[in-house]
Amino acid sequence: EPEVTQTPSHQVTQMGQEVILxxxxxxxxxxxxxxxxxxxxxxxxxxxxxxxxxSEKSEIFDDQFxxxxxxxxxxxxxxxSTKLEDSAMYFCASSGETKFKLFFGSGTQLSxx
Amino acid sequence: xxxxxxPSEVTAVExxxxxxxxxxxxxxxxxxxxxxxxxxxAPTFLSYNALDGLEExxxxxxxxxxxxxxxxxxxxxxxxKDSASYFCAVRREGSSNTGxxxxxxxxxxxxxP
Numbered sequence: 001e002p003e004v005t006q007t008p009s010h011q012v013t014q015m016g017q018e019v020i021l022x023x024x025x026x027x028x029x030x031x032x033x034x035x036x037x038x039x040x041x042x043x044x045x046x047x048x049x050x051x052x053x054x055s056e057k058s059e060i061f062d063d064q065f066x067x068x069x070x071x072x073x074x075x076x077x078x079x080x081s082t083k084l085e086d087s088a089m090y091f092c093a094s095s096g097e098t099k100f101k102l103f104f105g106s107g108t109q110l111s112x113x
Numbered sequence: 114x115x116x117x118x119x120p121s122e123v124t125a126v127e128x129x130x131x132x133x134x135x136x137x138x139x140x141x142x143x144x145x146x147x148x149x150x151x152x153x154x155a156p157t158f159l160s161y162n163a164l165d166g167l168e169e170x171x172x173x174x175x176x177x178x179x180x181x182x183x184x185x186x187x188x189x190x191x192x193x194k195d196s197a198s199y200f201c202a203v204r205r206e207g208s209s210n211t212g213x214x215x216x217x218x219x220x221x222x223x224x225x226p
Contacts, residue, residue, distance in 0.1 A: 048211040100211040104155035
């Protein structure tokens with residue numbers, strides 16, 4: 001079965017550093033998302049991306065965050081200057097025409113020290 | 114704003130039936146999804162209800178009452194592997210073209226032998 005892949009699985013960084021989280025969505029999907037989950041808490045929406053542009057973003061997704069689809073397969077989340085509170089599991093997801101059915105990747109655990 | 118309420122923990126025995134409730138408050142409700150998440154894993158889609166009534170998928174069923182802003186996930190013939198967290202998630206009209214989901218806090222289901 002096709003799956004969403006994310007790299008790296010773990011990322012440790014110093015506060016103030018830039019990080020890029022990478023995702024390869026399912027190949028024929030059109031809608032791409034980033035969510036995050038702080039340990040023990042609910043999954044929170046960050047941003048959705050369609051047709052090479054952001055279609056919706058949350059209040060968490062401030063100017064420090066950006067997304068890009070640099071080629072036909074990758075989808076990245078960049079955090080320009082990480083803060084301690086950015087420590088979380090970041091999930092990439094994608095969906096096809098059945099927009100309500102999201103396929104999530106295994107996540108990148110980001111630790112900001 | 115929007116909010117979703119679900120019990121934090123539920124315990125049941127193998128072979129039993131368990132119901133996980135979800136009540137929501139949101140403007141522009143469009144549909145209710147259920148996702149399963151094992152410890153350290155990615156959320157996995159279980160079901161989606163846009164209309165009132167029961168949707169059945171194998172051992173899992175999901176119900177929605179739009180007038181009561183209420184839904185539930187029913188798990189039958191419980192197995193040990195069903196021990197996981199279960200999240201309800203709302204899709205709103207304004208996000209009908211983006212697939213954005215708002216997740217509840219999750220219900221941890223523990224299945225005992």
